[in-house]
Amino acid sequence: MKVANLIFKRYSLLFGFSAWYLLFSLLLRVFFLFWQIDDVDLSILILFKILFTGFIFDLGVLSFLFLISSFYLLIIPTKLIGSKLDKFFLIFGSVVTLFIFVFTFFAEITFWEEFRCRFNFVAVDYLIYTFEVVKNIHESYPLYLLIPGILLLTSIIYYVMLKLDFLKNTLESKPSFRYRLLMFVVASFFALFYISFVKNSDAEWSKNRYNNEISKSGIYSFFAEFRNNKLDFKTFYASISDQEAFTILRNDLKAKNESFLSNDFTIKRKVVDSQETQVKPNVVFVLMESMSASFMKTYGSTENITPFLDSISKEAFTFKNLYATGNRTVRGMEAITLSIPPTPGQSIVKRPNNSNLYTISNVFKSKNYKCNFFYGGDGYFDNMNAFYGGNGFDIYDRGRGSILDDAIKTKRHNIDDNEVTFENAWGICDEDIYNKMIQVADEYHNKKKPFFNFVMTTSNHRPYTYPANKIDIPSGTGREGAVKYADYALQQLIQKSKNKPWFNNTIFIFVADHCASSAGKDEIDVANYHIPAIIYGKNLIQKQEINKLCSQIDVFPTLFGLLHWNYTSNFFGTNVLNQEYKERALVGTYLKLGYKKQDKVMILTNKKTAHYYSWEPTSNILNILPMNQKEQKEAISWYQVADYLYVNNKLK
Template sequence: MNSRVRLAYIFGLVFLILSSGLRLALAFRSWRPLGGELLMVLKAMSCGLIMDLVTLSYVGIPYLVLLVLAPQRLYSSKRFTPFLHIGSLGSLYLLIFTLVAEWFFFEEFGARFNFIAVDYLIYTQEVLTNIWESYPLTPILLGILLFSVALWLPLRRQIKLSQSFSDPLRRRALLSLPWILAACLFSQVADLNWTQISQNMYANEIASNGIYSFFSAFKANEIDYGTFYPTLPEERVWTRLRKALSEPGVQFISSDPWDLRRTVSPIGASLEKRLNVVLIVVESLSGEFLGTLGSKKPLTPRLDEIADQALLFTNFYATGTRTDRGLEAITLSVPPTPGRSLLKRPGNEDLFSLGQIFRQKGYQVEFIYGGYGYFDNMNHFFSHNGFHVVDRGDFSSEEVTFSNAWGVCDEDIYRKAISRIRLSSQKGIPFFGLILTTSNHRPYTYPEGRVKIPPGKGRAGAVLYTDWAIGNFFQEARKEPWFE
């Protein structure tokens, strides 16, 4: 093809090779979750190549337009040569950077770029700081640069050669036509559902393309529940709900089958116990870490001790992979909602929530968080649903002994909580606090000397510190008159 347009197809081939290389690497990394099935990997690679072609047909359009429409005098001039080389090297760097970012994202979430990646773009400061603290960015970025240069060097000849072609605009347009037609066709028929090749989530994610899935998530801000989820007739659902909610002590306000409002009377007690209530929410502390639930690793000795003396629920399951999903479920008692969580949706004010219930009972109701509450829209949600928000901005410098990208360490949060409960107790007001901790989160850093695993060495150390901080909180709280 004696035309400068060939350059687009050459770089397109590089895109396909690198994207397939990442997919193959992800497949080997996920060999065990894939069940060691070679056929599954081949299906993912084949489907993934199609998704790469779809993505390439879109992202390559600007470069193709430049090659087709740039006037010959400008394109072949010496002053345009540096622009071509810098643009080509920059494009290679951006592509490789994206692929490397996908690798780390997959390592963390077991998925291609999705709504999590979209959400993280909103909170640039926290996310970038977290990335800087979690990964050796300097050698990674330098490695990407060296690899980009290594790919660019053999392509210099093709760039120079493209400047020597003087084919007319009509021919360049004709040679670009297959690309344009492919992009038009894919825009009408391509769908992320093409990647649903099996019941194995890892295979489906590997078959996808991260760039495509990112923009798909960005576009699909809301999804239609009826389209993506099987449903039952509404009357049947409401009838079943009323039956499921019927139990001793429950009296429905009306006989309307669509009305679930009810009064609940305590059984076996004549008076309410106006106890202080503290609800601690810890990110990613799943049952696999807890010795009392079968873990062989000694990471939660204090929680195990507390579990032996307490009421332990052993049949709870996560409502999602994001903290806002857990907060949504705990605060509102709702199952996972399609699309975004209610914390980040418009119209999420004055919902029937834990905060509203405790406030109606005369409690001091607070959401205590060691980071900045604008993250995930937490400040707005909690402040409009019965909670007084205490976040990073309410900590004085004397109250902070350690912090990272996500906020102050757990022990600082608990000290703050104790001081808030003490203040409420001195006023004779019962206290309800929802505490969200931050230490059990990458980069897994915490104060030195608290546990035997040094900070920043991985999740095991963060779990151990989380456990220590909870145990220390109980120890300090027991000294307070309001504890009993």
């Protein structure tokens, strides 16, 4: 008993800190429960399971804290226990750790507000791109209140721990090296146990996504995602033989005017149009940040925040039933540029070995086009410069250093300060990036060279700030204003372009990268993947509404079909106007991979399982169905083949 008391006193600061962490983590979990009270499935049993699961993961966080702390308490010589040096390290370490944990709790609340989930791979990305993220936080939240609040709470908690004599007891107790070694061994055992056997996905016990997310621990989730940013498909997902997967997919892709170039494991094929033309219109493609279909009257909105897009959709080739492949910008870029389903883990845009791939730029370059990529922020963010520069595009961005030029294989152009009228954390306003694009379009028109200009917008993003006096909603007041400004900027783009000699020979394409929010209580919130897609070209593209179910990956194959081009395709997307086109959409999260056909949705999970649902659009509810083996194999084939082609360098 005396020995146990001696050990406990030496570790009392650590035990006190742990008790505080468990209490605050419980309060945060309860806070999230009340936040999503209308969405969670709740009963006494479910509440117990949420809190118990959360407690287990909180212990996992503490196991690593115990490992680090017990290592220090082990290696300090007995004669130095209680010394000024020991006191300094204990106070410094405990205060810094406490501040980090308090900061993390606040950060989890802001992250939940944005993404409706615990820390995930997005948070890992944000750690890498600190400049943009810190600036965004500064512009989005009142840091003059937030930082003092964190410091005050840290001080109060530490003061309470001092009053309870946790530090005093830790300094006064001197257990022998043998007992300290025992504590370190025990801490090591629990840390290794969590590393080896407790996966973050173990918290996903419910069909209700919110129940799962609230069960998790933010810190544990963060480090779990840090380890697992790339997932081997066959290790984590239900799979079939590669031969069967390619057979099923090639059957889905086959069309009368397309012929596969090989019988090997490939989808490369020749597309031949009987009405082939040599027409080469310029193409301006705008990937619109967070532009949900639900914002537009064209898709059923009762608001009037996209008047221009709604008006131009009546004159254009409009996809009414098109879905984004993912919930991040890099997923939209991947889907559009590579015409590929989302592979589990990180987007190919951010993976290694992603240069010299077969992209839409290869089709344009085969027609002698100049391909350019425009981004109003620093293209280092999300690896955009490296990806587009390594795949045939010239880059126009607001890069902060010429050292980035070494990472790309093509010419990079910086957008100068004198070309900027407004800028926030994510980059220059949409009007400014369109003005830059128009300037470059003028240059290539004067050179008599057709151009394909790919523009990524930024204004419709938190902190939702934009130039003053442009629209009737004040800057920085919310999403609705950002959407309306983004729409206004598109109107200015068309109005300015109409005065250019190249306008009548230019096609404009407007497609969202993803919806403003994709989170819901179901595994995949299908409605929050529905995005607008519009192809507009005066005298070039006939007005038409397409109600077929389709995907982002189909946009450019459909454009090439409208232009009656012959080309080589290594794309998963197809021309929706083909008689053989089979309606489907591919929608995914970081871990869940969805395959939608009509009102049925197959979802593949990273636990080698699959769930089959019927989807009710009006209520946006997924109802479980008995498994359909044929549909499951078809869903698997799309994702397994995409992963196979990337891993085996067959997207080159």
